[in-house]
Amino acid sequence: MNTSTKRYLKSRFHDYYREAKIHVPHSLTKREWGFISYDSMPETMMYRHKAFGTGGELRDYLVSMQPAHVYHSVALYDYPDAPTMKEKKWQGADLIFDLDADHLQDAPSSYAAMLEMVKTESLRLLDFLIDDFGFDEDNIKAVFSGGRGYHFHITDPKIWELESSQRREIVDYVGGKGIKSEYFYQKEFMIGDHGTGTRTFNDRTEILSKYVIKNPDTGWGKRLAEYIASYLEEEGQKEEKERFADIKHIKGFGKKTRQRMNRITKDSKALEDIRRGRLDFGKIKDFKAIMAQFFDNTIDQHRVTLAGSAQVDEPVTADIKRLIRLPGSLHGGSGMKVIPLKLEDMEDFEPLQDAVAFSDRPVTLKAIKPLEVQMKDLDIRVEEGVQELPEYAAVYLMCRGVAEYGSY
Known part of the structure; x- marks a missing residue:
């Protein structure tokens, strides 16, 4: 990124921050702040250990410094601007979930398709947060990252003191890691046609026993x-x-198992019974193996892959000293807005339209290499050389490092 490009981007970010709505996190004075500047690029240097007393101070800093990236700590500290983590004195931390297309298997190469895929993953996570963990929707803050994914901030004070190991268990749960199928079903013994018996009746009621799914109304059982x-x-x-x-x-x-299952495929009542947790498959020699296969398939269909959770590094959710992007700021790698979202608006949110920060006015740039991107309902194909593009697309290409400002 040359000097002219840096100067141009800083100018556009300056204008944005003068008017932008910045979503200041709760407990602002207890947060550590970190910034990455265009001036340091191509090196990525984080300037951190900074604190602010008011939202006005934060805005003034953004307008005057025009940082490429803006982060705040998920943690609350007694002394957030202290130079070492030990001196900061950790008080607690929000629970953060980071979903990024870079961590998804078989992610498409198209940016638009990639964003659609990670949004589907995010909606899947939201189901876990509300239905499995019972978080109040008022304490769940959804945010488009401005780049390739979404963040969820859980601000309920009850979770602030959770340790890293406890947060990692949450990551394992939503990813289906370490969960075995036998946790979710058991044999239920019957007396006659009605009523639940016990194993003391095993000899005379074995033929009337059925398997049932535990807790079929919630969580992995459901x-x-x-x-x-x-x-x-x-x-x-x-x-x-x-x-x-x-x-x-x-x-x-x-x-016999095939015949029984064939009958169930056409029996709406039997299918509804299964949804209620009753597995009337008859006697199956290797029922455990079949259920293990069903559960593996269930996990493949529903598990959520969080940033870091499939890697050797610490998952974002488990990192109680992580920095996360500020809602309302700009993402220096795309020039798009980091947008807070109402949960009910997530499904209809279109990032390549709704998160675009800049205008349609033409800007001259020189593309270093070809690139295709879909923004504001346009398929933009850029070839090497000098050309004129809408400002929002020009900013995106410059932030991506594939174009320089001007015609030289």
């Missing part, structure tokens, strides 16, 4: 029950010889 019912419905739409391809190799999946 997801497992729904998966099995949906799976059987879908298999019922196939030709009979093509059904159950992913479980027919299991030793216990014999002729």
